Amino acid sequence: NAGVMQNPRHLVRRRGQEARLRCSPMKGHSHVYWYRQLPEEGLKFMVYLQKENIIDESGMPKERFSAEFPKEGPSILRIQQVVRGDSAAYFCASSIREGTRTQYFGPGTRLLVL
Amino acid sequence: TQLLEQSPQFLSIQEGENLTVYCNSSSVFSSLQWYRQEPGEGPVLLVTVVTGGEVKKLKRLTFQFGDARKDSSLHITAAQTGDTGLYLCAGVILRMGRDDKIIFGKGTRLHILP
Numbered sequence: 001n002a003g004v005m006q007n008p009r010h011l012v013r014r015r016g017q018e019a020r021l022r023c024s025p026m027k028g029h030s031h032v033y034w035y036r037q038l039p040e041e042g043l044k045f046m047v048y049l050q051k052e053n054i055i056d057e058s059g060m061p062k063e064r065f066s067a068e069f070p071k072e073g074p075s076i077l078r079i080q081q082v083v084r085g086d087s088a089a090y091f092c093a094s095s096i097r098e099g100t101r102t103q104y105f106g107p108g109t110r111l112l113v114l
Numbered sequence: 115t116q117l118l119e120q121s122p123q124f125l126s127i128q129e130g131e132n133l134t135v136y137c138n139s140s141s142v143f144s145s146l147q148w149y150r151q152e153p154g155e156g157p158v159l160l161v162t163v164v165t166g167g168e169v170k171k172l173k174r175l176t177f178q179f180g181d182a183r184k185d186s187s188l189h190i191t192a193a194q195t196g197d198t199g200l201y202l203c204a205g206v207i208l209r210m211g212r213d214d215k216i217i218f219g220k221g222t223r224l225h226i227l228p
Contacts, residue, residue: 004156035218042118042202042218043157055213091156101145101206101214105156 002027004094004106012112019079019086021109025094032075033103034067037089049075082113117141118205118219126225130192135222137203138185144214146179146186149202151221157202193226200224 005024013019025032030051035043045059049069060067064082069075079086089110093103119138127133137146145164149157161170163179163186170177174197176189190197200221207215 040123040220042220043204044218045216048213093156101147101162101216102159103216105149105158107154107156110154 004029004092004104006090006092006106006109008109009107010110010112012114013082014114015083016081019082019111019113021077021079021090021092021111022074023077023092023094023106024074025092026096026104029094029096029104031095031097032069033093033095034075034077035091035093037091037108043091046077079111082111084113087111087113118203118217120201120203120219120222122222123220124223124225126227127193128227129195132189132191133193133224134187134189135201135224136185136187137205137219139205140184141205141207141217142183143205144183144208145206146183147204147206147216148177148186148188149204151200151202153199190224193224195226195228198224198226 004026007022032049034046036046037043047060047067048056052071064080066078089108091108092106095103121136145162147162148160150160151157161177163177166181166183168179174191178187200223202218202221204216204218
């Protein structure tokens with residue numbers, strides 16, 4: 001009964017490189033949410049996806065960030081040309097049905113940009 | 115802009131003491147969730163309160179939703195070292211014809227001393 005899985009758990013990148021964060025939702029869940037957490041901050045919503053569709057990307061920075069959730073495979077959060085300010089913990093959550101009321105979080109990916 | 119203010123930000127108390135942490139907003143929520151997050155892990159949902167004035171108990175934890183559904187409290191009786199962690203509240207806002215919006219507070223970092 002695997003929960004939400006994220007990999008890698010830790011990722012180190014130099015400024016200008018690309019970061020790819022993967023999230024496999026719980027079995028049977030087709031709704032995925034990405035959040036960013038900075039030290040001493042709460043979780044900030046980034047994007048909500050269903051299979052092959054972006055439903056709400058109102059929390060995503062307009063540049064360098066993109067997300068996808070293909071028909072097959074994990075959801076990917078992609079950060080191009082990373083900067084030091086991108087250093088944070090990125091969490092993925094999944095839910096079984098539409099809406100955000102019951103979400104199950106993964107363990108997160110901690111991104112460090114040098 | 116909807117904001118959830120959590121207080122205190124940090125709390126360090128001796129094992130066996132009681133404590134209360136608060137979650138306040140000027141916004142009305144359809145429901146409110148409490149999560150606990152341990153270092154290096156994702157948030158884990160503890161409880162969801164839905165009705166104004168609702169009280170839910172989870173062993174030594176008591177959660178209350180304000181009558182006006184704008185605030186909530188978490189009371190821990192006889193704290194144990196295992197209660198140490200970051201406690202996050204999250205307000206859920208229903209959006210007509212759209213997915214729900216969920217807003218997280220910054221959390222209360224609780225440290226129980228042995």
